[in-house]
Amino acid sequence: MHLRVIHRTTFTYAGQAHDSFNEVRLRPVDDDAQRCHSFKLNLSPAATTREYTDFYGNTVHYFEVPADHRKLVIEAASNVETTPLSARPAIPRVEISDLERSAEREMLAEFYTSSHYVPLDVELWREAQDALAEGRSDVWGDVRRLGEHIYRRFAYRPKSTGVNTRATDVLKLRMGVCQDFAHVHLGLCRSMGIPARYVSGYFFNTTRRPREIEASHAWIEAYVPGYGWAAYDPTHERVADERYVKIATGRDYADIRPVNGTYRGPPTRSLKVVVTVREAPAPVAVATA
Amino acid sequence: MSILNPHYDSGAFFDEMFAGTEAAGTRPHYSRLAERLGRLPEDEFNRRRAAVDSAFLRRGVTFTVYNDTQGTERIFPFDLIPRIIPDHEWRRIEAGLIQRLHALNLFLDDIYHGQKCLKDKIVPAALILGAKHFRREFMNFSVPRGIYVHICGSDLIRDHQGNYLVLEDNLRCPSGASYMIENRAAMRRAFPNLFQSYGVRPVESYGDDLLKAMLHLAPGKDKPNVVLLTPGVFNSAYFEHCFLARQMGIPIVEGRDLVVRDAHVYMRTTAGLVPVDVIYRRIDDDFLDPTVFRGDSMLGVPGLVNAYRAGHVALANSIGTGVADDKVIYAYVPKLIKYYLGEEPLLPNVNTYLASEPLDRKYILENIEKLVVKSANEAGGYGMLIGPHSTKAECESFRAQVAANPRNFIGQDPIQLSRSPTWCDGQLEGRHVDLRPYILYGEKITVTPGGLTRVALRKGSLVVNSSQGGGSKDTWVLKGDE
Known part of the structure; x- marks a missing residue:
C-alpha cells in the first residue's frame, strides 16, 4: 500500500520566542515491512537541519531557530510503501522456555526491565497473571492475549490521561489513549519476561468519517526468537498490518518523543498537531536520459 | 617538648610512617621528617598550623556540605603531617x-x-x-x-599489609585537584627547608x-x-x-x-x-x-x-x-x-560481591553486618553502609534495599585502611587515609606525582570524604626512596 503522510506541528507563542533548539523524530523507518520513498521536513521559520541515527535506529533531525519568532511550524511529509500481512513471513510458535534460553535475550535486557513510563511494579505482573489465567501458550500467543485483555478491560477515553501518565497510573484509571494502552501492554509483556518495545507512527483509518480527527498512533512490538520484532496494536485489538506506518521505536514514549526542544521567551504557547494519512498512487519511476 | 608521641600506637593497622607498633621503627622514607618533627617544639608546630589555617581561610579554599542544616561553606581541614610515597x-x-x-x-x-x-x-x-x-x-x-x-x-587505599588497592574510579567530573595544589603551597610555607632537602x-x-x-x-x-x-x-x-x-x-x-x-x-x-x-x-x-x-x-x-x-x-x-x-x-x-x-592488572581491586549475581546476593544478605555495602551510582560517601560500624536497624534497611533492587548494590570486604600519623587534640595519633591521584589523558596518559590524601579525622572512622568529616594532607612523591 502506498501512503502519503503529512504531520504538521504548530507552536504559537504569546510573544516573541527565540533561541529555539529542537530534536524531531518524524522520518518513517525502513524495514522489512515498509519503505520510506521520500521524506521532507519543512520548517517555518526556515532552518538548517542536521541528522543522526539514534541508539534504536531512529532518524533524528535537529535544528535551531535563534532569531525572534511568534510561530514555529514543523511539517513532515513522507511517502511510504507498506507490505501487506500476506506478503510478510508468518510469525512462528515459540515456547516461552525457548525464549528464555535464546541467545539474543541477554542483549534485549532493556526491553524487559523497567523504563521511565513503564516501571515494572508488581501490579502489572498481577494484571498479566490475570490476563493469562488460563495458562501460558507460546510467545506470540501470549502477546496477543495480553493485548486483547487491554482492549476489553480498558476504556478508550481521549483527554483522560496526559503526556506524563505512566503505565501504573493507567492500570488504576482503567482508561486512556493509544499511548497509555501501549505502555500497559509493554508492562504486561515485560512482567512475563517477553521483550517488548514502543512504536510510534500513524494509522491509515479506512473507515474514517469526514472531519474525524486523525492523529499520531502508538502500538508495540514484541520479540519472537527466529522472527524478530512482531507488531500488535492493543488499541484496535489486531496485528499491525499494511495500514500502519512506523516512525520510531524505543523503550517507551520517552525515547521517541516526535518533537522535543527548548526555547527562550514567553512561557505561554499553544500547540496544534494536524496529521493526515491518505492512500497515494505508486511513485512513477522517472526515466533519465 | 617535641610533637612526636612516644606512646604512638600503630595498632593492628598498616601505618604509613612507623613499621612497628612503637614509634621507634620509622620507615626510611619518613626518617628525615621524624628527625625534623623531633626537633620541633609543640608551640612552634601550633604556630605554623594556625598560620596555614588562616591562609586557607584567606584564600577561600572551601567546600560546601549538602544536606546540612547549617548549610555552610567550610574549610577543608588540613593536617600538617605529610603523607610520603617513595619512588619505587x-x-x-x-x-x-x-x-x-x-x-x-x-x-x-x-x-x-x-x-x-x-x-x-x-x-x-x-x-x-x-x-x-x-x-x-x-x-x-x-x-x-x-x-x-x-x-x-x-581512589586508592592500602590494606593491612600495605598493598595498594583501587577502591573506585571517578570518570565523570573528579574533583579535588585544587586541594592537592593548595596543600602543597601551604606545606612549602610551613616547612620550606624540609622540602629542599627531601627531593619532593x-x-x-x-x-x-x-x-x-x-x-x-x-x-x-x-x-x-x-x-x-x-x-x-x-x-x-x-x-x-x-x-x-x-x-x-x-x-x-x-x-x-x-x-x-x-x-x-x-x-x-x-x-x-x-x-x-x-x-x-x-x-x-x-x-x-x-x-x-x-x-x-x-x-x-x-x-x-x-x-x-x-x-x-x-x-x-x-x-x-x-x-x-x-x-x-x-x-x-x-x-x-x-x-x-592482555595484561594482568598491576593494581588490584578490593574483593567485591555483586548483588545482581544470585550467589553473591545471598552472601551479601546473610553477611551484611560484616560488609561494606554501596549503592552503584552514588558518590561522596552517600548511600553507603559500613556493616561493622552500623546499627541493626541500618543493616536491616540496607538489606531490604539490596533485596528490592540488586542491580544497584555491591558489597565489599571491609579493608583495614592504612593509617597515617595525624595531629588530633594536641597529639599525634593514627588516622585512616586514602589517596586520590589525578590522571590526565592528552597526547599520552600521565599521572601527576602526588594527589589528594584524604584522612578520616574522627577516631576509628573509615569515611574520608570531605562532606562527611574528612580532612586532607599533602602527598609527597619522592625523587628517590628516602
Missing part, C-alpha cells in the same frame, strides 16, 4: 593507573561502538543496558581523538598539563579557546572551578554565558561572541543541555549537545563516561584490563 612505590602506582585508564577508555569506546565485550560475555549486557549513566544518545558517536576520559581521579616531586604543573590535554582536543586550530563550564557558585566545588580556570588562564563560564549558533558554541563577552573550541565541563551529563537531557535544568546550554555531535566543540570529559565508573562495572575492571590489553 610510586612507579608501581603510576604504571597501574595508566594501565587502568587505558583499559577504561577502550571499554568506553567499545560500549559506544561495537559492544564486543558484551557479545563476548565479558560484562553482562543487562548491566550496561540497565546502567543509569549509559548514554544511548551517543551510541556510534566518535569522540574527539577517541578519548573518553581526559581527567580521571581514582612538584605537583604545580597540574594546571599546565590539564590545559595541554584540553588543547590536544582542538587539532588544527590556531589559537583554540578553552573554557571551564561550572554549574555556578552554589556548587560544592565552585572554589576549585575558579582555581583551575585561573591556573590554566582560561575563562570560567556558566551555562548562560554560552550560546549556540548554527551548531557552533560561542561565549558572550563585552566584545561580542567569541568562538569556543573546548569545554572543560564540571557539569554532569544530565544538566549539559536541556534539549537532549533534563528539560527542567537551567544550568546547561541549549543546543550544546548538537554542537558536540556536529564535531564543532570538544567536551572533557566526554558524555557517557559514567557507565564505566558505576560501582558494579568496577568489579569487572580487572577482567576488562585482561580483555583489552
Whole structure:
C-alpha cells in the first residue's frame, strides 16, 4: 500500500520566542515491512537541519531557530510503501522456555526491565497473571492475549490521561489513549519476561468519517526468537498490518518523543498537531536520459 | 617538648610512617621528617598550623556540605603531617593507573561502538543496558581523538599489609585537584627547608598539563579557546572551578554565558561572541543541555549537545563516561584490563560481591553486618553502609534495599585502611587515609606525582570524604626512596 503522510506541528507563542533548539523524530523507518520513498521536513521559520541515527535506529533531525519568532511550524511529509500481512513471513510458535534460553535475550535486557513510563511494579505482573489465567501458550500467543485483555478491560477515553501518565497510573484509571494502552501492554509483556518495545507512527483509518480527527498512533512490538520484532496494536485489538506506518521505536514514549526542544521567551504557547494519512498512487519511476 | 608521641600506637593497622607498633621503627622514607618533627617544639608546630589555617581561610579554599542544616561553606581541614610515597612505590602506582585508564577508555569506546565485550560475555549486557549513566544518545558517536576520559581521579587505599588497592574510579567530573595544589603551597610555607632537602616531586604543573590535554582536543586550530563550564557558585566545588580556570588562564563560564549558533558554541563577552573550541565541563551529563537531557535544568546550554555531535566543540570529559565508573562495572575492571590489553592488572581491586549475581546476593544478605555495602551510582560517601560500624536497624534497611533492587548494590570486604600519623587534640595519633591521584589523558596518559590524601579525622572512622568529616594532607612523591 502506498501512503502519503503529512504531520504538521504548530507552536504559537504569546510573544516573541527565540533561541529555539529542537530534536524531531518524524522520518518513517525502513524495514522489512515498509519503505520510506521520500521524506521532507519543512520548517517555518526556515532552518538548517542536521541528522543522526539514534541508539534504536531512529532518524533524528535537529535544528535551531535563534532569531525572534511568534510561530514555529514543523511539517513532515513522507511517502511510504507498506507490505501487506500476506506478503510478510508468518510469525512462528515459540515456547516461552525457548525464549528464555535464546541467545539474543541477554542483549534485549532493556526491553524487559523497567523504563521511565513503564516501571515494572508488581501490579502489572498481577494484571498479566490475570490476563493469562488460563495458562501460558507460546510467545506470540501470549502477546496477543495480553493485548486483547487491554482492549476489553480498558476504556478508550481521549483527554483522560496526559503526556506524563505512566503505565501504573493507567492500570488504576482503567482508561486512556493509544499511548497509555501501549505502555500497559509493554508492562504486561515485560512482567512475563517477553521483550517488548514502543512504536510510534500513524494509522491509515479506512473507515474514517469526514472531519474525524486523525492523529499520531502508538502500538508495540514484541520479540519472537527466529522472527524478530512482531507488531500488535492493543488499541484496535489486531496485528499491525499494511495500514500502519512506523516512525520510531524505543523503550517507551520517552525515547521517541516526535518533537522535543527548548526555547527562550514567553512561557505561554499553544500547540496544534494536524496529521493526515491518505492512500497515494505508486511513485512513477522517472526515466533519465 | 617535641610533637612526636612516644606512646604512638600503630595498632593492628598498616601505618604509613612507623613499621612497628612503637614509634621507634620509622620507615626510611619518613626518617628525615621524624628527625625534623623531633626537633620541633609543640608551640612552634601550633604556630605554623594556625598560620596555614588562616591562609586557607584567606584564600577561600572551601567546600560546601549538602544536606546540612547549617548549610555552610567550610574549610577543608588540613593536617600538617605529610603523607610520603617513595619512588619505587610510586612507579608501581603510576604504571597501574595508566594501565587502568587505558583499559577504561577502550571499554568506553567499545560500549559506544561495537559492544564486543558484551557479545563476548565479558560484562553482562543487562548491566550496561540497565546502567543509569549509559548514554544511548551517543551510541556510534566518535569522540574527539577517541578519548573518553581526559581527567580521571581514582581512589586508592592500602590494606593491612600495605598493598595498594583501587577502591573506585571517578570518570565523570573528579574533583579535588585544587586541594592537592593548595596543600602543597601551604606545606612549602610551613616547612620550606624540609622540602629542599627531601627531593619532593612538584605537583604545580597540574594546571599546565590539564590545559595541554584540553588543547590536544582542538587539532588544527590556531589559537583554540578553552573554557571551564561550572554549574555556578552554589556548587560544592565552585572554589576549585575558579582555581583551575585561573591556573590554566582560561575563562570560567556558566551555562548562560554560552550560546549556540548554527551548531557552533560561542561565549558572550563585552566584545561580542567569541568562538569556543573546548569545554572543560564540571557539569554532569544530565544538566549539559536541556534539549537532549533534563528539560527542567537551567544550568546547561541549549543546543550544546548538537554542537558536540556536529564535531564543532570538544567536551572533557566526554558524555557517557559514567557507565564505566558505576560501582558494579568496577568489579569487572580487572577482567576488562585482561580483555583489552592482555595484561594482568598491576593494581588490584578490593574483593567485591555483586548483588545482581544470585550467589553473591545471598552472601551479601546473610553477611551484611560484616560488609561494606554501596549503592552503584552514588558518590561522596552517600548511600553507603559500613556493616561493622552500623546499627541493626541500618543493616536491616540496607538489606531490604539490596533485596528490592540488586542491580544497584555491591558489597565489599571491609579493608583495614592504612593509617597515617595525624595531629588530633594536641597529639599525634593514627588516622585512616586514602589517596586520590589525578590522571590526565592528552597526547599520552600521565599521572601527576602526588594527589589528594584524604584522612578520616574522627577516631576509628573509615569515611574520608570531605562532606562527611574528612580532612586532607599533602602527598609527597619522592625523587628517590628516602
